[in-house]
């Protein structure tokens with residue numbers, strides 16, 4: 395048996411590892427080439443994950459169009475990017491386009507401005523978003539609408555406005571930054587989880603419909619990230635939550651997540667979960683044992699209500 399192991403199984407094992415390593419290397423090289431000189435549009439580039447994505451895509455040699463509501467913050471980011479020389483590849487001065495995703499009319503004009511920057515768009519990263527905290531019974535419908543407009547209708551409108559030019563070129567890639575809450579709903583996040591579930595559904599449909607034009611669609615579902623998402627979240631009456639939640643503060647570094655986003659886009663992944671074991675398991679539990687998952691969520695709601703009331 396020992397003889398067989400050393401003469402047949404071990405060389406086979408090393409051979410397989412070698413082929414796997416070579417495949418990984420090839421994917422990495424192809425990813426790098428795919429992103430170099432690609433025209434990449436990033437929404438919500440003023441802070442958090444969007445800002446870090448801007449840095450990693452810039453360093454990868456992408457031609458960036460940075461979007462957000464705050465022109466000053468975008469100008470500052472462009473100054474920061476162009477001042478750094480920490481990359482070996484050729485970099486390109488980014489453009490900026492300011493608009494509010496809740497303003498559907500402004501999105502059409504913004505898309506035209508985006509297309510004028512480099513003449514076309516290769517990759518659109520729909521990253522901008524807001525979160526929410528509140529009970530369904532206390533929350534005014536205007537808040538549900540605002541979250542849906544920012545996280546769902548805005549990205550949908552921008553995607554639709556940019557798709558015709560991608561279809562004409564038979565080339566393009568749409569990325570949606572969703573959330574673990576696009577796969578499972580947790581209590582007191584109704585509007586946010588609904589907007590992210592809608593995002594997942596829309597972009598899954600888009601992937602199937604765009605296959606004929608060779609347009610890629612990547613949906614990325616991160617777990618908690620240490621950004622200002624909870625601070626900027628809106629509450630039941632529409633006011634700002636203004637609190638850095640412990641879950642957010644203990645979340646992954648946005649720099650790390652941005653590198654994972656870059657890798658997923660480079661590899662043209664279709665659906666990516668960027669989270670720890672527990673949230674990932676929760677997704678399987680929701681599918682395989684929904685009754686148990688719903689009981690766990692009800693108990694979570696009871697506990698959270700109790701701790702608020704005490």
Ligand SMILES: NC(=O)C1=CN([C@@H]2O[C@H](COP(=O)(O)OP(=O)(O)OC[C@H]3O[C@@H](n4cnc5c(N)ncnc54)[C@H](OP(=O)(O)O)[C@@H]3O)[C@@H](O)[C@H]2O)C=CC1
Nearest residue numbers: 438440441442443463494495522523573618619621622623
């Ligand atoms: N942080 C986390 O734990 C997680 C975040 N995500 C997702 O990551 C994405 C980025 O969020 P994150 O970086 O964490 O949070 P931040 O609050 O730091 O960033 C949100 C970005 O979205 C922009 N934005 C918000 N509302 C609008 C609007 N109406 N029009 C245009 N831009 C707008 C903000 O711009 P402005 O500066 O103008 O407010 C900001 O640039 C979101 O889609 C979020 O759902 C997913 C999972 C976990």
Ligand SMILES: CCCCCCCCCCCCCCCC(=O)OCC(=O)COP(=O)(O)O
Nearest residue numbers: 525526573574575616617618672673675676679
């Ligand atoms: C087989 C055993 C399975 C055990 C499963 C136990 C269930 C545990 C529940 C875990 C819930 C995880 C929720 C994760 C939520 C999350 O990561 O959200 C990311 C965000 O978008 C954060 O936004 P927020 O505004 O809510 O901070």
